[in-house]
Amino acid sequence: MQAKTILKVATKSIMKARMRSLLTALGIIIGVAAVVVMVAIGDGAQLKVEQQIASLGSNLIIITPGASNTGGVRGGAGTFNRFTMDDVEKLKTESTLAKSISPVISARGQVIGGIGNWFTIIQGVSPDYIDIRSWGLESGEFFTDRDVMARSKVCVIGSEIKKNLFPNDDPIGQQIRIRNVPFKIIGVLKEKGQTAVGTSNDDVILAPSRTVLDRLSGGRFISSIQVSAINNDKITAAIAELKSLMRESHKLFQGEDDDFTIRDQSDLTEAATETSRILTILLASVAGVSLIVGGIGIMNIMLVSVTERTREIGIRLSIGARSSDILIQFLTEAIVLSLSGGIIGVALSFLIAYILNNYTDQSAYIKPQIIMIAFGFAGAIGIFFGFYPARKASALNPIDALRYE
Amino acid sequence: MEIETAAQDLEEDFNREIILENLIIKTVNLSKTYKVGDIDVPALKHVNINVEPGEFVAIMGASGSGKSTLMNLLGCLDMPTAGDYFLDGQNTSKMSKNEYAQIRNQKIGFVFQGFNLLPRTTALENVELPLMYDRSGKTINQEKMAIAALERVGLGDRMHHIPSQLSGGQQQRVALARALVNEPSLILADEPTGNLDSRTSVEVFHLFQQLNDEGITIVMVTHERDFAAFAKRIIEMRDGRVIKDYEIKDRLNAETELQKILSEAIIDD
Numbered sequence: 001m002q003a004k005t006i007l008k009v010a011t012k013s014i015m016k017a018r019m020r021s022l023l024t025a026l027g028i029i030i031g032v033a034a035v036v037v038m039v040a041i042g043d044g045a046q047l048k049v050e051q052q053i054a055s056l057g058s059n060l061i062i063i064t065p066g067a068s069n070t071g072g073v074r075g076g077a078g079t080f081n082r083f084t085m086d087d088v089e090k091l092k093t094e095s096t097l098a099k100s101i102s103p104v105i106s107a108r109g110q111v112i113g114g115i116g117n118w119f120t121i122i123q124g125v126s127p128d129y130i131d132i133r134s135w136g137l138e139s140g141e142f143f144t145d146r147d148v149m150a151r152s153k154v155c156v157i158g159s160e161i162k163k164n165l166f167p168n169d170d171p172i173g174q175q176i177r178i179r180n181v182p183f184k185i186i187g188v189l190k191e192k193g194q195t196a197v198g199t200s201n202d203d204v205i206l207a208p209s210r211t212v213l214d215r216l217s218g219g220r221f222i223s224s225i226q227v228s229a230i231n232n233d234k235i236t237a238a239i240a241e242l243k244s245l246m247r248e249s250h251k252l253f254q255g256e257d258d259d260f261t262i263r264d265q266s267d268l269t270e271a272a273t274e275t276s277r278i279l280t281i282l283l284a285s286v287a288g289v290s291l292i293v294g295g296i297g298i299m300n301i302m303l304v305s306v307t308e309r310t311r312e313i314g315i316r317l318s319i320g321a322r323s324s325d326i327l328i329q330f331l332t333e334a335i336v337l338s339l340s341g342g343i344i345g346v347a348l349s350f351l352i353a354y355i356l357n358n359y360t361d362q363s364a365y366i367k368p369q370i371i372m373i374a375f376g377f378a379g380a381i382g383i384f385f386g387f388y389p390a391r392k393a394s395a396l397n398p399i400d401a402l403r404y405e
Numbered sequence: 406m407e408i409e410t411a412a413q414d415l416e417e418d419f420n421r422e423i424i425l426e427n428l429i430i431k432t433v434n435l436s437k438t439y440k441v442g443d444i445d446v447p448a449l450k451h452v453n454i455n456v457e458p459g460e461f462v463a464i465m466g467a468s469g470s471g472k473s474t475l476m477n478l479l480g481c482l483d484m485p486t487a488g489d490y491f492l493d494g495q496n497t498s499k500m501s502k503n504e505y506a507q508i509r510n511q512k513i514g515f516v517f518q519g520f521n522l523l524p525r526t527t528a529l530e531n532v533e534l535p536l537m538y539d540r541s542g543k544t545i546n547q548e549k550m551a552i553a554a555l556e557r558v559g560l561g562d563r564m565h566h567i568p569s570q571l572s573g574g575q576q577q578r579v580a581l582a583r584a585l586v587n588e589p590s591l592i593l594a595d596e597p598t599g600n601l602d603s604r605t606s607v608e609v610f611h612l613f614q615q616l617n618d619e620g621i622t623i624v625m626v627t628h629e630r631d632f633a634a635f636a637k638r639i640i641e642m643r644d645g646r647v648i649k650d651y652e653i654k655d656r657l658n659a660e661t662e663l664q665k666i667l668s669e670a671i672i673d674d
Contacts, residue, residue: 005537016525315521318482319583320510320538322503398482402521 010332017305024301025341027294028381032345032374034287037352039370042280044356044363049272053265059099059229060132061239063246065221066259082250082259083222085213088126090249091225097238098227100128103209106223107216111205113176114165122155122178122205124212125226130156132228135201140172140187148208153215156187160203181215183207235264288377294341295381302334302389313393314401327394334386335379342378346371428491429591429622430456430479435488437474448474450645451488458590461617462624463633466642472626473595475642479624480515480593481508493590510538514584516625518596520576522568528555528579529564535587554582558612574605581612585621592616594625598632604666610635611659635659 014021065083088103095101105124110117123129130142143154155176162171171185183205192201213220229238239262246260306313313326353364437449449471456462466472477483478490481497484505489498493512500508514535515521522531532551536544544550555564558578568576577597584592594613598606614635617623627633634657641649 009537012526311521312523315523316534316538317506318480318509318515318521319535320506320587322506322538324503325538399477402482402517 006328006332007336009329010336013329013333014336020301020305021337024298025337025344027297028291028338028341028378029294029345029348031287031291031294032342032378033348033352034290035284035374035377036346036349036366036370037356037364038283038287039280040349040353040364040366041356041362042276042283043367043370044365045279046273046276047365048363049276050269053269053272059232059235059238059264061098061227061229061235061242061262061264063225063227063242063260063262065224066257066261083225084220085209085222087246087249088222088225091227091242091245094245095227095238095241097230097234097241099230100132101225101227102126102129102132103222104129104224104226105209105212105217105221107179107212109179109216111161111165111176111178113174114169114171115167116165118161118164120161120203120205122207122212122216124209124217125206126209128228129206129226132226133201135192136190138188138190139170140185142187142206143208148210151211151214152208153181153183153211154186155183155205155207156189157185157206158189158200158202158204159191160200161205162188178205178207179216235266239264291374291377291381295338295385298334298338298382299385299389302330302386303392305333306330306389306393309393310396310401310404313396314398314404317396317398318402323394326396327390330390330393331383331386334390335382338378338382338386339375342375345378346374349374427457428455429458429460429493430454430624431491432478433489433491435475435478435485435490437471437478437483438486448645449478449485452645452647454640454647454650456591456622456624458622459617459620460622460624461613461635461637462640463636463638464624464626464640464642465628465630465633467628469644470642471645472642474645476593476595476624476626479591480513481505506538507540510535511541511587512590514581514587514589514592516577516580516584516592516594516597518599520568520573520580520600522576522579522583524569525567527565527567528560528571528582531568531579532583532586535583539587550586551582554586555579557585558582572605573601574608577601577605577609578612581609581616585616590622592621592623594623596626596628598627598629604663606632607659607662607666611663614659 063083083103085103088101091098092101102125107122107124108119109122110119111122126148127142127144130137137156138159140156142156143152146152147154155178157165157171157176165171165176166174171188174185175182176185177183189202189204189206207216209222213222227238227242229235242262243258246262247258250259252259316326316329317323350366353366356362356364432452432454435449435452436447439446439448452471452475464472464475474483478485479492481492481500485498489496491497492508495508497505497508509515522528523534529548529551532554533547536547536550552561552564555561558581560575560578560582563571563575563579566575568579571579577600581592597613598609601609610632613623613625617637623636625636633639634653634655636653637656638652639649640647
């Protein structure tokens with residue numbers, strides 16, 4: 001028989017028992033929709049995490065002082081702090097792959113102002129810092145290079161500070177005293193929420209690097225240097241470049257250990273994507289079970305159908321159908337059933353994804369590959385679970401089949 | 406002596422070839438034994454029959470006489486345990502299942518007692534069915550051929566009806582059209598009127614006789630002597646053997662019988 005005829009016969013048989021076919025296909029419809037939606041939710045979550053990480057500054061590179069090594073006894077990270085503004089200047093002038101570079105000088109202290117006082121972190125940074133971290137301003141403005149050079153006593157406060165010291169007033173233009181040094185507030189940062197590691201990026205005060213260095217930290221050392229690479233793809237190259245520049249700046253001999261550590265966000269990205277990937281696999285396998293149950297439903301109905309249509313099989317055999325014709329017919333019916341179930345299932349999953357995206361907080365993202373996979377899986381299930389009933393049908397003896405009541 | 410026998414055998418083989426040329430059906434010691442548990446139940450014992458083209462044979466016998474078994478073997482629905490069956494000159498005894506299917510499709514048209522039409526399927530589609538399994542490549546326009554076959558049995562105006570919308574007689578005529586559509590060498594009818602009233606039965610036999618007059622060979626099984634009289638020849642069976650095989654002398658003409666029934670009906674009214 002021609003493929004066209006086979007398909008026509010199969011579709012006719014399916015259409016003759018419309019209700020039953022629909023119920024049979026329902027198992028596949030639900031299975032496919034479940035798999036696609038579950039994976040879409042997983043992918044949606046992953047996408048969200050990736051966006052969040054990107055918002056941290058995805059091409060962010062942090063250089064921190066390394067461990068001390070005194071006579072073979074190694075201290076922890078940061079025990080040997082030799083970062084100075086000279087390092088920053090060298091990187092600024094010689095690096096080609098760094099877009100922006102900012103020193104970070106951290107100080108802690110009591111802040112007095114507004115309605116009371118608050119203990120927080122003060123970071124001395126350059127004007128580039130806000131770009132490096134992809135932070136935005138809620139109001140006011142950020143300080144400039146002139147403020148850095150002039151060691152101006154201005155600062156930009158995080159939203160947490162505003163909440164605690166200026167809950168009702170506009171803090172712009174107000175004075176606060178940080179460790180008894182008066183600073184003028186010129187800007188408020190946008191609220192950023194918790195970081196991936198649980199600390200807050202909002203409980204911070206940013207001030208010009210040199211001001212903090214001279215007035216608050218009381219030294220010439222820098223806590224870290226933060227760099228943003230010119231783009232995402234150049235991070236690895238940028239790290240290599242920064243490393244050699246830092247070694248040059250610190251006059252390290254060949255073979256001598258680095259006295260600094262360079263990290264980027266890839267660890268964090270990897271951890272987060274790994275988590276959501278595991279979530280996706282978990283959801284998909286649960287949904288996959290329902291797809292298999294749907295396949296068993298097809299087998300069940302096909303077996304009943306074979307028994308019920310024994311006479312039809314007998315008639316077909318008696319007028320010259322071969323066993324293989326019967327096998328192909330029933331197999332085709334199973335495949336057509338499961339594939340049409342697959343089509344409806346995919347359509348249903350688009351509807352569910354649309355509802356999730358537009359009416360709930362959950363985001364779902366349907367990748368084109370997952371449609372192909374779900375579809376292929378539905379077809380495979382049709383073949384797998386349709387084969388046994390089809391085999392049973394084709395093995396019938398024409399006389400017995402004809403006599404069957 | 407041995408040489409003589411061998412020569413005789415050779416001559417017989419030669420004759421057989423010649424005879425086969427002109428025979429639709431030739432069975433040689435055709436036997437069928439069913440196994441029921443450990444017991445062998447012989448259903449057919451050394452049956453030898455010849456049917457020439459254009460014959461109309463009625464096989465008669467009580468139930469258990471082996472006539473249905475013979476029908477199944479003649480129809481290539483079942484394989485004999487022993488003996489040979491030549492259909493249209495071909496020995497079918499050593500054929501594969503697929504070759505059997507091919508024979509059923511090309512050489513034989515079946516008409517069953519229970520009509521055996523596909524339910525919820527139009528008359529036209531039912532008649533097209535054998536053409537779908539035709540691998541010979543002679544089918545060019547399925548629908549045209551099916552329509553022609555339906556018109557031949559007088560159902561040109563019922564093509565798109567499904568079996569449940571047709572009377573018993575009409576259903577049997579659809580089945581007959583399905584049997585005819587592949588232009589087989591032989592029509593096998595198993596109690597073709599068993600489910601029909603006597604008037605409809607006569608109508609169906611009228612059609613059979615018409616087709617037979619056109620040259621189609623028909624072999625049918627019946628247990629009603631009245632209907633067997635529409636055939637040209639009767640083969641009687643008992644206990645798996647042919648006990649009588651004779652030409653019918655005063656053959657009934659279905660057309661005149663139909664006239665009689667119609668006039669009686671008028672008188673009754």
